[in-house]
Amino acid sequence: MTATLGTASLGLALALAVTGLLAPLLARRWAVSLGRAVLAGQVVLVTAASGLLINALVTGDFSLKYVAHNSSLSTPLYYRVTGLWAALEGSLLLWEWMLVGFAGLVAWQHRRRDAELMPWVLGVFSAVSTFFLIVLVWAGNPFERVWPVPPDGRGLNPLLEDADMFTHPPLLYAGFVALTIPYAFAIAALITGRLDAGWTTTTRKWTLSGWLFLTLGNLFGGWWSYHVLGWGGYWAWDPVENASFLPWLPATAFLHSIQIQERRGMLKVWNLSLVIVTFALTIFGTFLTRSGVLSSVHAFASGPVGALFLGFLALVLLGSFSLVVLRADRLRSQPELDSMVSRETTFVLTNVVLAAVTFTVLLGTIFPLVAEALSGVKLSVGAPYFSRVTVPLFLALLLLMAVGPLIAWRKASLDNLRRNFLWPASLAAAVVAVLAALGLRDSWPLLAFALAAFVVFTIVLDTWRAARARRTIAGQRLPAALATLLGRNQRRYGGFVVHLGVVLIVIGVTGSMNFSEERTATVAQGESIALGRFALRFEGLRTTEQPSHARVEARFRVTNDGHDLGLLSPALKYFPTQQSPLGRAVLRMGWKDDLYVILSGLSPLREGQATVKVMVRPLIGWIWIGGLVMVLGTLLALWPLRSGRAEA
Amino acid sequence: MAWRRLVLVFLVGVPLVAVLAYGFTRDPREIPSPLIGRPAPPFSIELMDGRPVSLADLRGKVVFLNFWASWCPPCRAEARDLEAAWRQHRGEDVVFLGVNIQDTETGARGFLREFDITYANGIDARNRIAIDYGVWGIPETFFIDRTGRITYKHVGALGTGTIHAKLAEAREGVASNREGKGDYRSVQ
Numbered sequence: 106m107t108a109t110l111g112t113a114s115l116g117l118a119l120a121l122a123v124t125g126l127l128a129p130l131l132a133r134r135w136a137v138s139l140g141r142a143v144l145a146g147q148v149v150l151v152t153a154a155s156g157l158l159i160n161a162l163v164t165g166d167f168s169l170k171y172v173a174h175n176s177s178l179s180t181p182l183y184y185r186v187t188g189l190w191a192a193l194e195g196s197l198l199l200w201e202w203m204l205v206g207f208a209g210l211v212a213w214q215h216r217r218r219d220a221e222l223m224p225w226v227l228g229v230f231s232a233v234s235t236f237f238l239i240v241l242v243w244a245g246n247p248f249e250r251v252w253p254v255p256p257d258g259r260g261l262n263p264l265l266e267d268a269d270m271f272t273h274p275p276l277l278y279a280g281f282v283a284l285t286i287p288y289a290f291a292i293a294a295l296i297t298g299r300l301d302a303g304w305t306t307t308t309r310k311w312t313l314s315g316w317l318f319l320t321l322g323n324l325f326g327g328w329w330s331y332h333v334l335g336w337g338g339y340w341a342w343d344p345v346e347n348a349s350f351l352p353w354l355p356a357t358a359f360l361h362s363i364q365i366q367e368r369r370g371m372l373k374v375w376n377l378s379l380v381i382v383t384f385a386l387t388i389f390g391t392f393l394t395r396s397g398v399l400s401s402v403h404a405f406a407s408g409p410v411g412a413l414f415l416g417f418l419a420l421v422l423l424g425s426f427s428l429v430v431l432r433a434d435r436l437r438s439q440p441e442l443d444s445m446v447s448r449e450t451t452f453v454l455t456n457v458v459l460a461a462v463t464f465t466v467l468l469g470t471i472f473p474l475v476a477e478a479l480s481g482v483k484l485s486v487g488a489p490y491f492s493r494v495t496v497p498l499f500l501a502l503l504l505l506m507a508v509g510p511l512i513a514w515r516k517a518s519l520d521n522l523r524r525n526f527l528w529p530a531s532l533a534a535a536v537v538a539v540l541a542a543l544g545l546r547d548s549w550p551l552l553a554f555a556l557a558a559f560v561v562f563t564i565v566l567d568t569w570r571a572a573r574a575r576r577t578i579a580g581q582r583l584p585a586a587l588a589t590l591l592g593r594n595q596r597r598y599g600g601f602v603v604h605l606g607v608v609l610i611v612i613g614v615t616g617s618m619n620f621s622e623e624r625t626a627t628v629a630q631g632e633s634i635a636l637g638r639f640a641l642r643f644e645g646l647r648t649t650e651q652p653s654h655a656r657v658e659a660r661f662r663v664t665n666d667g668h669d670l671g672l673l674s675p676a677l678k679y680f681p682t683q684q685s686p687l688g689r690a691v692l693r694m695g696w697k698d699d700l701y702v703i704l705s706g707l708s709p710l711r712e713g714q715a716t717v718k719v720m721v722r723p724l725i726g727w728i729w730i731g732g733l734v735m736v737l738g739t740l741l742a743l744w745p746l747r748s749g750r751a752e753a
Numbered sequence: 754m755a756w757r758r759l760v761l762v763f764l765v766g767v768p769l770v771a772v773l774a775y776g777f778t779r780d781p782r783e784i785p786s787p788l789i790g791r792p793a794p795p796f797s798i799e800l801m802d803g804r805p806v807s808l809a810d811l812r813g814k815v816v817f818l819n820f821w822a823s824w825c826p827p828c829r830a831e832a833r834d835l836e837a838a839w840r841q842h843r844g845e846d847v848v849f850l851g852v853n854i855q856d857t858e859t860g861a862r863g864f865l866r867e868f869d870i871t872y873a874n875g876i877d878a879r880n881r882i883a884i885d886y887g888v889w890g891i892p893e894t895f896f897i898d899r900t901g902r903i904t905y906k907h908v909g910a911l912g913t914g915t916i917h918a919k920l921a922e923a924r925e926g927v928a929s930n931r932e933g934k935g936d937y938r939s940v941q
Binding site for chain 2: 392411412415418419422423426427430431433471474475477478
């Protein structure tokens with residue numbers, strides 16, 4: 106019953122989506138009405154299908170193959186619900202559900218605005234929705250039956266049994282899907298030829314929303330990797346990680362370069378291209394994760410889904426850029442750059458560097474394929490390539506981040522430069538001197554810390570000056586003056602807060618990349634391991650039976666210069682369905698550093714011994730705090746504090 | 754003018770898509786052995802009867818080097834074919850050498866008795882040789898020519914047909930382009 110209803114809903118939704126494709130060809134009034142009607146129908150049908158699948162997962166309807174493979178009677182309710190995105194078919198359904206949901210929201214927001222663009226915006230939504238529904242109906246139907254019906258399901262992949270299962274995947278999907286909306290507006294603007302500023306406001310807001318979701322999704326992914334996968338790292342430049350990072354880069358570039366277009370009418374083709382590339386990279390990312398063409402730690406099934414995604418990617422890339430080229434005559438930018446030393450130039454440079462990062466990450470990701478196609482050589486591109494190539498680029502971005510927001514528009518005078526940068530640069534130099542005096546000699550970390558300090562000091566100086574000016578003009582106290590500033594220019598100060606978040610992340614990454622220590626040791630009860638300022642005394646093993654697995658814990662008493670810091674108990678989890686045990690690392694977080702302990706094995710020869718890997722990773726906690734600050738900054742920029750007034 | 758730019762879009766876009774499509778024809782998890790065509794890593798091992806043997810002593814002969822364990826089903830599957838091939842080639846300038854890994858001595862001896870294996874075998878108790886040869890799943894078999902160069906590597910169970918053909922190639926010093934795969938494999 107569920108299978109029939111589910112497949113029928115998806116099939117019907119597909120019919121509506123195809124109808125929606127034709128709607129823009131009608132007269133405008135009819136086009137919008139029809140577009141809205143088919144969209145509303147899709148929202149209802151896809152919501153019904155998703156509800157049916159969630160219900161099947163929760164009630165354990167193992168007559169559905171998807172439920173039988175990703176859930177079981179012993180799966181807790183929480184993970185039965187998250188089973189919706191535990192595998193390919195369900196993820197695609199969630200994606201489509203979000204897509205029609207966001208599209209519905211946009212249609213409602215724009216019910217009285219952008220009348221000329223809307224038929225085509227709705228048309229693009231229909232096209233993307235058609236594609237996903239085709240994939241769902243023909244290549245990855247979550248409502249496929251299984252016969253005979255198994256008495257119990259296989260259960261969730263144990264690695265996915267983590268609280269972050271609720272955040273990381275849906276946030277990434279939300280980011281990917283939200284970035285469809287700028288694309289729809291860009292294509293609509295290209296087709297109608299209405300390339301004036303109209304499409305940019307909506308596009309900017311949705312890009313910022315999608316960017317926020319992607320940022321959060323990647324952060325939660327890093328956090329998951331760090332505390333669950335048990336290798337002590339948070340980012341491995343794995344193809345699938347790159348897939349979620351790649352769209353983030355042109356989206357970031359767009360958020361900056363759109364300011365130049367708004368202010369100076371420049372970079373129109375570039376901005377359109379960034380929107381298209383961002384969307385294409387979301388599809389590319391899904392293609393990578395779902396096609397199995399590259400080897401990755403994220404093992405996903407391959408099949409016809411990959412081929413469909415590739416076809417769609419080709420259509421998006423070639424179709425969209427052909428449109429850009431054919432509209433090139435209307436996209437002439439007005440003024441050219443006035444000076445090499447100006448805010449415009451800094452923003453353009455930021456874009457160039459971000460484009461370079463995008464290109465190098467993309468190249469590194471697909472290089473194994475290119476190499477094999479051209480020379481038959483099998484190779485893999487790992488973290489060393491990505492670190493070596495991207496670190497200088499990221500540091501360049503940090504420098505631009507310090508200069509960009511403060512340097513004058515059009516042409517910066519020597520006086521402007523001195524006024525804005527003399528103090529921050531001197532203070533950053535002082536920070537370097539202090540760090541060097543404390544014994545830090547490596548040039549890359551020194552440079553990273555110096556640039557980070559430079560960014561912070563420019564932001565502090567600028568904000569302080571503005572607040573002081575307000576205090577003088579309006580007679581406000583400093584806190585009130587700051588609050589007024591934030592309210593008056595949310596975008597600017599939201600941006601500053603995001604930049605401060607980035608600085609915190611840079612500090613965390615620099616610390617953990619350069620100053621980590623680790624040790625592996627086999628210990629018997631009562632023996633201790635010392636690393637850095639920590640000492641760990643092994644107090645013995647403890648075995649417990651959990652609902653889905655057996656758990657062996659090794660208990661360590663942690664001390665820091667004699668002070669007791671409590672117990673840390675890394676564990677190995679033995680699942681009956683898995684050949685080898687899964688590790689459960691434990692960590693003690695701190696401002697200075699994290700202590701990370703992994704139980705890597707139990708000795709079969711000498712009972713009661715444990716082999717552990719202990720790591721001290723300095724400053725890593727700053728990454729998560731920085732992420733939080735970035736999110737707050739983005740919300741500050743997006744939140745409608747001043748209702749009823751047009752945004753500056 | 755626009756058409757010229759359009760051509761550019763396709764010049765960039767089509768090869769990109771083509772490379773990605775090419776990916777469908779490849780298996781990214783299949784990693785060829787870098788050992789084929791290279792000198793075989795030297796080793797010495799104590800045989801089951803206590804005699805020591807080292808690869809250097811076998812220079813001038815074709816060596817058939819097979820890694821196995823008694824608990825591994827594909828090793829059992831190929832055992833009779835290996836022994837049959839050995840009986841056919843013994844007396845020629847060919848040496849068959851089995852290296853037992855990840856196993857117990859009782860298990861290994863039982864296996865040799867069960868299949869009546871008459872070629873030389875030894876136990877690589879600390880996996881030293883297996884690690885040098887990059888053995889990942891068993892069985893894995895290496896064909897080494899008279900000059901001590903690896904000419905072929907096979908992952909998974911072997912049949913007599915492949916053994917004869919690859920021994921002939923090793924005798925001629927012809928190295929294969931890539932490793933072969935049996936359908937039947939076991940992962941350690």
